[in-house]
Amino acid sequence: MSVTSIFGRTFLQKGLPGDYELVQMLTAIAVALCLPYCELKRGNVFVDFFTLWAPRSLTRVLDAIACLLLAAVAFVLAWRTTVGMGEMREYAESTMVLSIPIWWTYLALPFSFTLLGIAALFNFHLECTKRDS
Numbered sequence: 001m002s003v004t005s006i007f008g009r010t011f012l013q014k015g016l017p018g019d020y021e022l023v024q025m026l027t028a029i030a031v032a033l034c035l036p037y038c039e040l041k042r043g044n045v046f047v048d049f050f051t052l053w054a055p056r057s058l059t060r061v062l063d064a065i066a067c068l069l070l071a072a073v074a075f076v077l078a079w080r081t082t083v084g085m086g087e088m089r090e091y092a093e094s095t096m097v098l099s100i101p102i103w104w105t106y107l108a109l110p111f112s113f114t115l116l117g118i119a120a121l122f123n124f125h126l127e128c129t130k131r132d133s
Helices: 002-012 019-040 056-090 108-129
Strands: none
Touching (some): 002 019, 019 108, 056 108
16 A cells, blocks of 8 residues: 555655555554464563573563563553543544544454453463473
């Protein structure tokens, strides 16, 4: 969409109306929907610089705590995006150019954050049931 709009602005003196709005909305949805999968695959960035010296049992405890914190944050985000979606709908917020209701963007967010919290709890369970090898 961006390439088409840039091409149109450059060569045809007419871009796609609302291209920035659509890219922003779709990017927010895409990123949020990828978070649960990333957590299930343990694809999040780990900073293990401070735990390189630590025994595996300690790093496992720290990883389990991180999973619980992530789950808590994800569930709070799911709750607050649900509240935000209701407010956006109530106030009829819409985009400037295309007049798309903003609350439509929020539809995927509570679902995605809830799945993220569940994935983090699943990883917490895995961390708690690991055995030293």
